[in-house]
Amino acid sequence: MAAAGSPRVSGRLSPLSVPTGSPKVSLNTPTTTRGSKFAVYDLSEERGEAPKSFHEAAERGDTSWCVRTIERTLDFDVNCRDRLMRTALHWAAEMGHHDTGRAGGRGGAAALSAAAKTLMDFGVDVHTADCTGRTAVHLAAKCGDAEMLRVLLGGLPAGDAAALVNQGDHNDITPVFLAVQRGEEGQEAFEWLMQHGARYTEQAPEAGAAAS
Numbered sequence: 001m002a003a004a005g006s007p008r009v010s011g012r013l014s015p016l017s018v019p020t021g022s023p024k025v026s027l028n029t030p031t032t033t034r035g036s037k038f039a040v041y042d043l044s045e046e047r048g049e050a051p052k053s054f055h056e057a058a059e060r061g062d063t064s065w066c067v068r069t070i071e072r073t074l075d076f077d078v079n080c081r082d083r084l085m086r087t088a089l090h091w092a093a094e095m096g097h098h099d100t101g102r103a104g105g106r107g108g109a110a111a112l113s114a115a116a117k118t119l120m121d122f123g124v125d126v127h128t129a130d131c132t133g134r135t136a137v138h139l140a141a142k143c144g145d146a147e148m149l150r151v152l153l154g155g156l157p158a159g160d161a162a163a164l165v166n167q168g169d170h171n172d173i174t175p176v177f178l179a180v181q182r183g184e185e186g187q188e189a190f191e192w193l194m195q196h197g198a199r200y201t202e203q204a205p206e207a208g209a210a211a212s
Contacts, residue, residue, distance in 0.1 A: 054080065058088035059095050061111030063118050070122055078124045085131040089124045089152075092116040093136035096148040109147065116151050126152050126164065133169035141165075141175035141193065144186035149175075153196060162197025176200055 050065065051057035057065040066088065070076050079087050096112035116136070120126060129135050140148035153161040168174050176198040179186040194200060 053082075055082045055086065055088050055091055058115055058119060059091035061092065061095070061108070061115045063111065063115045066115060066118065067122075078119065078122050079128060081128075081130075085129075087119075087124055087128050087136075089116060089119045089126060089128070089136045090130055090134075090139055092119060093145075093148050093152060094139035094143060096140065096143065096145050109145075113147055113151050116148060120152070120155075126156070129169070133171075135164060135167065137164045137167075137175050138169060138173075138178060141186070141189055142178040142182065144179060144182035144189045146188040146192045149189055149192055158197065165193050165196055165198045174198070 051060055051062055054066060054069050057069070070078060081087060084090075092112050092115045096109050096116065126136055137149065137152050140152060153164060156164070165175050176190060176193045179190040179193055180200075182189065190198075
């Protein structure tokens, strides 16, 4: 249920729309040639190989690999970015909602939540935005992943968490807008965001064409 002071929202959530004339607006991760809609790194189950990078390990939820890399590398930058300007935390946050508990070091949603918490414990900055202006909070909300949102925001001061849940990307799309776009699957995430300071009535995108 929404916290006191937040707008009451009942029934099913209707997906919002984004403005016309904004062809660059996308609610999804940039597409790749790989089989998964979300995965960018090589998560081939047949290979069963160790991750090739810090970011790939985070995307798999391979916490032990991440920890070994951090502890065995002198002056390792835990906030290093990939070609999408993402930190490892972005990938753990985006993949946390998906059932990836198979071969190749992936352990499912619980492993990805654990990886995200470990990354934050080592100092990965949850405030960092990628090339689209999205933080890990945007990506967790886009997946409707309330548990990941708890990991990302649960330990922050109330004001800091509220700022993150209302932070727009380069197209002024906020995490709560992305949770609404998820429909019924995003209901729990939407309600959690509303309870933690989300301003549902202040979404930047105006009525218009459907989002890509």
